[in-house]
Amino acid sequence: xxxxxxxxxxxxxxxxxxxxxxxxxxxxxxxxxxxxxxxxxxxxxxxxxxxxxxxxxxxxxxxxxxxxxxxxxxxxxxxxxxxxxxxxxxxxxxxxxxxxxxxxxxxxxxxxxxxxxxxxxxxxxxxxxxxxxxxxxxxxxxxxxxxxxxxxxxxxxxxxxxxxxxxxxxxxxxxxxxxxxxxxxxxxxxxxxxxxxxxxxxxxxxxxxxxxxxxxxxxxxxxxxxxxxxxxxxxxxxxxxxxxxxxxxxxxxxxxxxxxxxxxxxxxxxxxxxxxxxxxxxxxxxxxxx
Numbered sequence: 001x002x003x004x005x006x007x008x009x010x011x012x013x014x015x016x017x018x019x020x021x022x023x024x025x026x027x028x029x030x031x032x033x034x035x036x037x038x039x040x041x042x043x044x045x046x047x048x049x050x051x052x053x054x055x056x057x058x059x060x061x062x063x064x065x066x067x068x069x070x071x072x073x074x075x076x077x078x079x080x081x082x083x084x085x086x087x088x089x090x091x092x093x094x095x096x097x098x099x100x101x102x103x104x105x106x107x108x109x110x111x112x113x114x115x116x117x118x119x120x121x122x123x124x125x126x127x128x129x130x131x132x133x134x135x136x137x138x139x140x141x142x143x144x145x146x147x148x149x150x151x152x153x154x155x156x157x158x159x160x161x162x163x164x165x166x167x168x169x170x171x172x173x174x175x176x177x178x179x180x181x182x183x184x185x186x187x188x189x190x191x192x193x194x195x196x197x198x199x200x201x202x203x204x205x206x207x208x209x210x211x212x213x214x215x216x217x218x219x220x221x222x223x224x225x226x227x228x229x230x231x232x233x234x235x236x237x238x239x240x241x242x243x244x245x246x247x248x249x250x251x252x253x254x255x256x257x258x259x260x261x262x263x264x265x266x267x268x269x270x271x272x273x274x275x276x277x278x279x280x281x282x283x284x285x286x287x288x289x290x
Contacts, residue, residue, distance in 0.1 A: 005041055005051075009034040010072070017054060021061035028054035030067045037075040046071075047120050049113075049169070064113075071116060076145055077105035080119075086111050105142055108149050114162040115152045121182065122148050122189075130238075131213065135246050135253050137190055151189055161185065187258060192244070195227060195256035196264035201247040204265060207254055210245040214238050227256040 011033035018025050030052045036043045045051040052065040068087070071080040079101055087093045094109055101107055110116050126133060126144070138144040152158060161181050167174035186192075199207045199220075211218045213235035223233050233242045244255030254264065 005031065005039070005045060008039045008041065010038075011070075015065070015067060017056075017063070017065065019056040019059060019061055020063060022056060022059040024056070024058045026057040028065070030054065030065045031069055032067075033070040033072065035072040035074050037073050043120055046116060047124075049117070071110075077142060078145055079104040079107050080110055080116065081108075082110045082113070082116055084111075084113055106145055106149070108153070110152075112158075112162065114158065114165055117165065118152055118158065118161060118185070119148060122185070125186070131240050131242055132186070134213075135190065135244060135255075137246070137251055137253060147189065151185070155185075155188060157181065157185060157188060183257065187255070190253050192253045192255050192258060193264065194258040194261045195244060195254050196262065197224075197260055198263045198265075200263055200265050201250060201252055201254070202264050203247060203250045203252070205247050205249040207245045207247060207264075210248045211242065212245075213240055213242060218242060227260060229257050229259065231256070 009031040012029055012031050014027055014029050016025055016027050031042070034042045042051060049064070052067060052069065053062055054065045055062045064084070066084040068081070068083045068085075071082055072078070081094075081097050083093075097109075098107065126136065126138075136144075138147050161178070164174060164178040164181050168178045193202075196207070201207055208220055209217070211220065214237040216237065218233065218235065223231075234240065235242060243257050244253065246253045252264075
């Protein structure tokens with residue numbers, strides 16, 4: 001292990017690796033179990049792709065160890081068995097882990113490091129963004145975690161995110177595409193809809209009533225003609241960036257970051273949302289509102 005992080009982990013082991021650069025064998029320490037609620041540094045290491053990075057003692061070349069490990073978040077009741085390389089007899093391995101650790105409220109298996117990176121990204125954004133949390137329909141605690149895990153395991157968008165994430169390490173210009181995809185991931189999770197120009201939800205409720213922050217209604221006066229994926233409205237009290245509103249009647253979430261449509265009310269000719277005055281963009285919401 002390049003850093004002393006393993007000293008703070010719940011479990012670690014000394015393993016032998018073959019360097020892909022000089023082909024010589026060397027020993028290194030890798031983490032096999034870490035609880036990020038006790039070791040937040042591990043969370044940051046995973047986000048920065050520095051977790052279980054090893055260094056050849058002969059040529060100094062650094063590698064990702066690709067060794068399996070357990071990621072625990074005791075505060076969330078979550079245990080992830082992470083296999084950067086899918087193990088042989090995968091079914092038997094999963095069965096034995098479920099039998100041994102099935103008492104965890106949420107137990108899941110990841111076979112792609114992008115999945116755990118994306119989980120941490122989502123958790124950080126929901127934790128740090130009050131506006132997003134107020135709009136969210138994902139619930140809290142275990143309910144939110146399960147919905148996030150379902151997205152990470154099943155949504156085909158994860159393939160594009162993995163490719164964009166890899167490209168972003170090789171080319172800084174690729175960061176823009178990654179940010180667009182991360183924004184789209186939030187829209188997908190929350191089942192958001194484009195902003196209706198008449199402010200009316202599918203159920204007919206006035207959405208402007210739901211555009212609030214700091215327990216105060218935010219007036220759209222002076223803003224409405226400027227609403228677009230590039231325009232940001234800020235709360236005059238706390239300065240939080242706003243991106244849309246949830247319907248107080250039915251809970252549907254609308255954002256102008258997906259574009260503007262004439263109405264959200266059902267229309268026999270054009271379907272649920274009427275004709276679009278702009279294509280639905282998948283551009284990311286600004287830095288404070290993913």
